[in-house]
Amino acid sequence: MLKDKSHILKAKNLLAAGDNDSLRYCALELRTCIELMCYDRLSMYIDEIPKEFLKKWRPQDVVNILLECDPYSDKDCTVSFAKELSGGATGPRQMFGSSKGISKKFIQSHYHKLAHYLHAPTLADIKAGEIRPLADVKIDLQATLNEIEILAQGTMLANFGEFVTFTCQICQLPNKRNKAGLSEGKKVKCINPNCPAEFTIHDLEEKISQIKPVRAGWSCLKCQTNHFILPKEVIVGKRLCCSKCKVEWKIGYSLKSVEGIENNEAKK
Numbered sequence: 515m516l517k518d519k520s521h522i523l524k525a526k527n528l529l530a531a532g533d534n535d536s537l538r539y540c541a542l543e544l545r546t547c548i549e550l551m552c553y554d555r556l557s558m559y560i561d562e563i564p565k566e567f568l569k570k571w572r573p574q575d576v577v578n579i580l581l582e583c584d585p586y587s588d589k590d591c592t593v594s595f596a597k598e599l600s601g602g603a604t605g606p607r608q609m610f611g612s613s614k615g616i617s618k619k620f621i622q623s624h625y626h627k628l629a630h631y632l633h634a635p636t637l638a639d640i641k642a643g644e645i646r647p648l649a650d651v652k653i654d655l656q657a658t659l660n661e662i663e664i665l666a667q668g669t670m671l672a673n674f675g676e677f678v679t680f681t682c683q684i685c686q687l688p689n690k691r692n693k694a695g696l697s698e699g700k701k702v703k704c705i706n707p708n709c710p711a712e713f714t715i716h717d718l719e720e721k722i723s724q725i726k727p728v729r730a731g732w733s734c735l736k737c738q739t740n741h742f743i744l745p746k747e748v749i750v751g752k753r754l755c756c757s758k759c760k761v762e763w764k765i766g767y768s769l770k771s772v773e774g775i776e777n778n779e780a781k782k
């Protein structure tokens with residue numbers, strides 16, 4: 515599905531004109547179509563993705579994020595419904611709609627190629643005589659346009675799945691995730707862009723509360739109290755304050771001999 519199909523029409527007209535400049539503008543319109551199709555799909559996943567990801571504009575980033583949320587997001591899908599009759603039988607099916615998934619392969623083979631046609635040939639291209647004839651460029655653009663028209667055909671944007679929700683223990687914001695995109699040991703980020711929490715998935719089938727923030731431990735060198743810090747907060751120069759003895763510490767670099775570390779590990 516593509517909500518705004520005006521760019522397909524513009525691309526068609528420019529392709530029909532067929533001169534050098536028109537084909538360059540046609541490539542731009544086709545790239546716009548691909549970007550808009552990606553953003554249309556991304557809008558269905560707003561509740562599941564960290565808000566900072568909404569700034570990602572490159573189609574390959576968007577496709578990766580969608581796959582992260584839902585491993586089936588690049589697949590086509592058709593939805594129909596039917597009345598359940600007695601004895602478990604179903605009545606006549608009625609079509610609800612269909613959606614087309616955008617794959618990484620599509621982006622790789624079409625979006626990047628279009629970029630090539632936006633730019634003037636380099637001096638090296640001219641010297642090597644590697645300037646594509648307009649007829650060949652036209653064939654390439656037509657092939658991409660055909661693919662875009664197929665992807666734009668879908669009649670609905672869908673995000674189906676079994677979802678789990680959990681509250682971030684750091685910022686208290688509810689997080690929502692599609693179960694199909696979660697697996698044992700996988701790390702997911704909190705949806706709040708201002709929250710540094712990262713979670714590891716454990717025993718998903720057993721208990722959702724097993725989604726725990728990833729934390730690292732440190733102990734105060736003065737009073738030996740143990741504290742936790744999020745991996746993102748481990749920055750050289752950052753100050754940490756011991757909540758018990760109130761001594762302030764600063765994170766820095768240190769150099770240790772590998773021999774010493776290995777001997778200590780061997781003793782454990």
Ligand SMILES: [Zn+2]
Pocket residue numbers: 682683684685686687704705706709710711
């Ligand atoms: Zn959070």
Ligand SMILES: [Zn+2]
Pocket residue numbers: 734735736737738739756757758759760761
């Ligand atoms: Zn202390």
